[in-house]
Amino acid sequence: MHTDILVMGSGIAGLSFVLRLASKRPDLRITLVTKSSLEESNTKYAQGGMAVVLNQDEDSFEQHIQDTLAAGQGKCNKEIVEMVVRKAPACLQELQHWGAQFDRKADGSLNLGLEGGHSQHRIVHQKDQTGWEIERSLVQQVLAHPQIQVFTQYFAIDLLTEQNSDNKKLCRGLRVFDEARQEIKTIRAKIVLLASGGMGQVFSSTTNPLVATGDGVAMALRAGAKVKDLRYVQFHPTAFYSPNTEGPAFLISEAVRGFGAHLVNRQGERFMFRYDSRGELATRDVVSQAIYQELAQSGEACVYLDVKHLEEEAFKQQFPFIHQFCTDQGIAVKQQNIPVLPAAHYQCGGISVDKKAQTSIPNLYAVGECACTGLHGANRLASNSLLEALVFSAEAVEAVLTQLDTIPDSKVDYAHAYSFSTDWDALAQQGRKSLQHLMTQYASVGRTPDSLQEAEQQIQFLFLTDSSWLADTQQAFSVPLQEYKNLLLIAEEMVKQMRD
Ligand SMILES: Cc1cc2nc3c(=O)[nH]c(=O)nc-3n(C[C@H](O)[C@H](O)[C@H](O)COP(=O)(O)OP(=O)(O)OC[C@H]3O[C@@H](n4cnc5c(N)ncnc54)[C@H](O)[C@@H]3O)c2cc1C
CATH class of the missing domain: 1.20.58.100 (Fumarate reductase/succinate dehydrogenase flavoprotein-like, C-terminal domain)
Known part of the structure; x- marks a missing residue:
């Protein structure tokens, strides 16, 4: 099979890329493969929201930039941080144009949340299911677009590559597995975009769904693409702790601490201020380390989120999904604390890309959690990743459009390797x-x-x-x-x- 553009993955990165590209070039053949259902992705589970500076009177791009740099422990690329932060309002507008709805206050303005490491309320959200709302709207748009060919239950196995006359490796498509037909196939393309998401499944304790097995990054490693900063795994401090549960851990969003929840030990003591003057609103790396040290000293299995002092109706209103989850677990949040423990959550590193999302292999792009852009440095600031995926998918579209028409079709015959x-x-x-x-x-x-x-x-x-x-x-x-x-x-x- 031949196509012009081939995308692997149907989270925010892949879906926003195909929509933008299709709107600019109605003549292109655009194909998207994804290994599970169209919705299944890390994107679908995002709770907190997307960081955007909207009110320049109280907040500023400069403050969001400084917060991102501070969280990243001196390892961010400042030029990239500036670019992403400044492009956030336009990306939000585009999301809204695609139909995503976000919570508003009584006066009609967007209701902005606060999360750890942010000096201002700037998190645009839809209750505690922001990712689901974004995924829902993007999927709806993609399915309605006749130009975008979607294959679900198609597992990408490896990149198809070819040496050019300078002995440089080029990307020419993907080898895929069609689960319904149980057939291995090749799809040739002028450009391949990896939007394959995270790799939390490397760990037993993770907030990531079962699909997050780092397939795109592994493919890139096998093909010899540059991969960077895999050491910078972010552990979310407050995944729900349940000693007998295997599989993805339910996340208790950072926004819950932004809303006023306390982190306490078994004795009910708030301990975060012993570790950082920002208390519960320190960045994730700091809070996760503090929990680890607290547990190393106490020998306990978990710490707790205490929301008992908060007004339950307001909590339920803001976090209906989390409230329901706790109720289902037999936890009445007005009387009982919520047991939590850090879990692998986000990969700050990934396939090394430039500011146009181009990898070190010609014709191969990477966007979203599988890519390493330099935005997050050693530690991602909360709610910066949905934003990063949107900004870089737009950059990738621009670069692809300037390059695409110069790429000749491949003549190589790819034999089935498996x-x-x-x-x-x-x-x-x-x-x-x-x-x-x-x-x-x-x-x-x-x-x-x-x-x-x-x-x-x-x-x-x-x-x-x-x-x-x-x-x-x-x-x-x-x-x-x-x-x-x-x-x-x-x-x-x-x-x-x-x-x-
Ligand atoms: C519980 C949770 C809460 C989060 N909350 C927030 C938040 O509030 N704000 C924020 O900014 N970020 C949040 N994040 C992080 C954010 O959701 C992700 O970083 C982002 O959604 C990644 O988008 P993506 O498009 O790069 O990848 P994904 O959304 O993970 O999509 C990857 C896609 O690739 C597909 N795929 C993978 N391997 C293959 C293969 N071999 N073949 C074919 N398809 C494949 C997957 O099936 C999936 O469709 C959260 C993450 C989790 C897990």
């Missing part, structure tokens, strides 16, 4: 679990040089113990197997960078 087989699925699932647990134990908050060495050894051990069957899978493909291979590759690279 055959479909489920023979190794049970082993792959087991390997995935072992990997996730070792990463949470040795490479998450509170990691030390010794624990990272242990993580590295255990990852090598997995490669070795698994080698007897992994070696046999060179030509085999199944989704669980490929996800496991991708997670192993990423974990190895992540730990290596953490140790450097």
Whole structure:
């Protein structure tokens, strides 16, 4: 199959890119593949919202820039931070144009929330389901657009590449698996955009859904693209703690602390001010570390969010989804505290891109959580990632439009490299679990040089113990197997960078 533009992923990055491109060039063939349903993505689960400076009397671009730089621990690219912050209002307008609705005050103005690390109320949100609202509106637009061809349950396996006359590798498309037909296919394209999201599934304790296995980053690593800053994993301080639950951890949004919730230990003592003068509104890295230290001293399993002093109706009004979740867990928030623990949440690093979202491989772009733009540095400021995806998808559209018509079609014949087989699925699932647990134990908050060495050894051990069957899978493909291979590759690279 041939197309002009091929996009991998249907979160905010991929969907906004195809919509913008289609509106500028109705003649193009635009194809989007996604490995699950169209909606399933990290985007869908975003709760807090998107940071935008709207009221220049009380807030300013300069303050948002300074807050982002301070959170990023001196590792942000200032030029990128300035660009993203200044383009935020236009991106918000575009989201609204696509039909996304955000909470408003009685006077009709947008109701702006506050989150950790922000010096002003500037978070545009839709209750505590902002991501769902954004995803809903984008999906609706994409499905209504005849020019955009969408394939769901299509798993991207690897990049198709070709050497040019200067011996430089070019991207020529994707090898994909069509789950419904159980067929491996090639899709050739002039331009490929990776919008494949995060990799929280490297850890057993994560807020990310099961699809967040870092496939795009693993593909980029295999193809030799530059990948940066994987060491900067952000751990969200307040994922719901439940000792008996496996799988993605429910997030209790940062906005809950912005709304006035306290973080307390089992004795009910607020402890954050012992660690940072901003208390509960310190940045995520600081709060997660403080929780880790508190628990190391007390030997307890979790800390708590205390919202008992807040007016319940107002809390419920602002956070209906979280309130309902707590009720379903048997927690009456007016009487009981909510147990929480840090969990892997966001990958600040990723495929290295320039300010037009171009990777180090010609014809290959990356946008959203899979990309490393320099905005977040070592630690993302809350609610800056939906924004980053929108800003960079617009930049990518501009760059693609200047480049596209100069790219000739590829003549290379890509043979099928794999055959479909489920023979190794049970082993792959087991390997995935072992990997996730070792990463949470040795490479998450509170990691030390010794624990990272242990993580590295255990990852090598997995490669070795698994080698007897992994070696046999060179030509085999199944989704669980490929996800496991991708997670192993990423974990190895992540730990290596953490140790450097
Ligand atoms: C619980 C939670 C709450 C959050 N809250 C906020 C918030 O309030 N504000 C904020 O700014 N950010 C928030 N974030 C982060 C933000 O949601 C993400 O960074 C952002 O949505 C990423 O968008 P994306 O388009 O890059 O990736 P995603 O939305 O993750 O989309 C990736 C897409 O790629 C697809 N895909 C992956 N691998 C393959 C493959 N092999 N083949 C085909 N398709 C593939 C996936 O199925 C998915 O459709 C939150 C994240 C989580 C998990």
